[in-house]
Amino acid sequence: MSNARNLANLLGTGTQITTADIADEVFLSNKNIIKNGAMVVAQRATSVTGDTAGGSVKTVDRMNPEMNAAGTWTQSQSTDVPSGQGFVYSFKLDCTTADASLAANDYVAFGHRIEGLDLQRLNYGTSGAKSSILSFWVKTNKAGNYVVGVQNVITGSTTKNCSFLYTVSQANTWQKIEFPIPADTAAAFDNDANQTAIIYWWLAVGSNYNTGTLRTTWTNNVSADFAAGLNVNLADSTDNEWYITGIQWEEGDVATPFEHEDYATTLRKCKRYYELLEGSVYPTDYSSATLGNYFWTEEKRAVPTVTADTNSGGHGFNGVYKSGGYFYKSPANHNSVANIRGSSEL
Amino acid sequence: MIFTNAKYHKAPLDNPDNKNTAVVVEINGVESWVPMDEANTDYAEILRQVAAGTLTIADAD
Numbered sequence: 001m002s003n004a005r006n007l008a009n010l011l012g013t014g015t016q017i018t019t020a021d022i023a024d025e026v027f028l029s030n031k032n033i034i035k036n037g038a039m040v041v042a043q044r045a046t047s048v049t050g051d052t053a054g055g056s057v058k059t060v061d062r063m064n065p066e067m068n069a070a071g072t073w074t075q076s077q078s079t080d081v082p083s084g085q086g087f088v089y090s091f092k093l094d095c096t097t098a099d100a101s102l103a104a105n106d107y108v109a110f111g112h113r114i115e116g117l118d119l120q121r122l123n124y125g126t127s128g129a130k131s132s133i134l135s136f137w138v139k140t141n142k143a144g145n146y147v148v149g150v151q152n153v154i155t156g157s158t159t160k161n162c163s164f165l166y167t168v169s170q171a172n173t174w175q176k177i178e179f180p181i182p183a184d185t186a187a188a189f190d191n192d193a194n195q196t197a198i199i200y201w202w203l204a205v206g207s208n209y210n211t212g213t214l215r216t217t218w219t220n221n222v223s224a225d226f227a228a229g230l231n232v233n234l235a236d237s238t239d240n241e242w243y244i245t246g247i248q249w250e251e252g253d254v255a256t257p258f259e260h261e262d263y264a265t266t267l268r269k270c271k272r273y274y275e276l277l278e279g280s281v282y283p284t285d286y287s288s289a290t291l292g293n294y295f296w297t298e299e300k301r302a303v304p305t306v307t308a309d310t311n312s313g314g315h316g317f318n319g320v321y322k323s324g325g326y327f328y329k330s331p332a333n334h335n336s337v338a339n340i341r342g343s344s345e346l
Numbered sequence: 347m348i349f350t351n352a353k354y355h356k357a358p359l360d361n362p363d364n365k366n367t368a369v370v371v372e373i374n375g376v377e378s379w380v381p382m383d384e385a386n387t388d389y390a391e392i393l394r395q396v397a398a399g400t401l402t403i404a405d406a407d
Binding site (some may be wrong): 053055056078158194195238291293301303304305306307311316317318319320326328330343344346 | 347355357358359367368370373376377379380381383385387388389392399403
C-alpha cells in the first residue's frame with residue numbers, strides 16, 4: 001500500500017490524498033522564500049554596536065534592522081536559540097541607549113527584503129494567487145502585543161501592506177509565531193531583481209505608525225496602519241533585547257517545520273547580495289598601467305558596489321558586470337589589492 | 347548610510363565613448379565604487395540625494 005493511501009487511511013472519512021498532494025504539502029524542498037532564515041551566514045561581522053539608523057545589512061546576511069531615532073542598538077549573531085529545533089544561531093537586537101518617549105516619526109523594526117524573482121511562485125495579481133504563511137521563532141524580555149507586516153513595493157503604483165498581530169505572553173521564552181498571509185489577486189509582485197517585498201517586525205514606533213487600523217488583508221499603504229496594535233516600546237529600557245530565528249515563508253495555509261539547508265547552499269544564496277573575496281590580488285602590467293581582474297564566485301543581483309580593505313596603490317575599480325570586473329592604475333603601481341567586497345543589497 | 351565626497355569615474359577600458367561609468371564616493375567613510383546602474387541601491391540613493399540637493403558629484407578626472 002502506498003504512503004499516500006496509508007496517510008488517507010489515517011485521516012479517515014474517505015479522504016483522497018494523491019501522491020502529488022504529498023509532494024506539494026509534505027516533501028516540498030526549496031519551499032522557503034526567506035534566505036538565511038536560520039541566521040547561519042554572517043559574512044561581514046557577528047556583532048556591531050552603536051546602531052541608531054539601521055537601513056543596511058551589518059551582521060547576519062539578508063537581515064536589515066530599520067531604525068529612526070529610537071535608541072541605540074547592538075545587533076549580533078547570537079547562540080541563544082529555541083531548544084530542540086536544530087537551530088544554532090539567532091539574530092539579536094540589544095538596546096544600549098533607551099528612548100522611553102518616542103517622537104511621532106521614531107521607530108525600530110527588524111526587516112528582511114526580498115527580490116521579485118523569488119516571489120513569482122505566489123501568482124499574485126492573478127485569480128490563481130496563492131495563500132502563504134510566514135513562521136518564525138521569537139524571544140524577548142518584554143511581553144506584549146507585537147506586529148509583523150509584509151509590504152509589496154509595486155513599481156509605478158502604491159505599495160500594499162498586510163500585517164498580523166501576535167502576542168508575546170511569556171517573557172524570555174522562545175515561541176513560534178505563524179502569520180497566515182492571504183493571497184492578493186489584485187496586485188502582482190514585480191518580476192525583477194529589485195526590492196519587491198519587505199517584511200517588517202515592528203518593535204517600537206511613534207504615533208505616525210500605530211494609530212490606524214491593523215490591515216490583515218492586502219491594503220494600500222497607510223503609515224498609521226503599519227504597526228497598529230503594537231503596545232510595546234522595545235526601546236524604553238537598556239534591559240530590552242529581542243531575538244529571532246527560523247524565519248520561513250512558504251506556500252499554503254499550514255506552517256511546516258523549518259527547512260534546514262546545508263551551510264554552503266545558504267552561503268551561496270547570500271553571496272548573490274554580498275561577497276568578500278578574501279585575500280590579495282596582485283596586478284600585472286598592462287601597457288604603462290597595472291591591471292587586475294576579479295570574479296565573484298556567485299553572480300550578483302545587480303552590478304555591485306565595490307570596496308577593498310587594502311588598496312594602497314590607488315587602483316580604480318571598474319565593476320561593470322554582475323560577475324566581476326577589473327581594477328586599473330595608470331601609471332603602474334604593483335601594490336596588491338586585498339579583500340575585495342561586492343555589495344548588491346536590496 | 348552617509349554619502350560624501352562623490353566624484354564620477356570613467357572606466358579606462360571597454361569604454362569607447364569615454365562615458366562616466368561609476369561614482370566614487372565615501373559611504374560611511376569607506377571609499378566605494380558605485381556603478382551607474384539604477385538597480386544598485388547605493389546608486390539609487392545617490393540619485394535621490396542629488397535630486398534633493400544634499401549631495402553633489404564632481405566631474406571625473
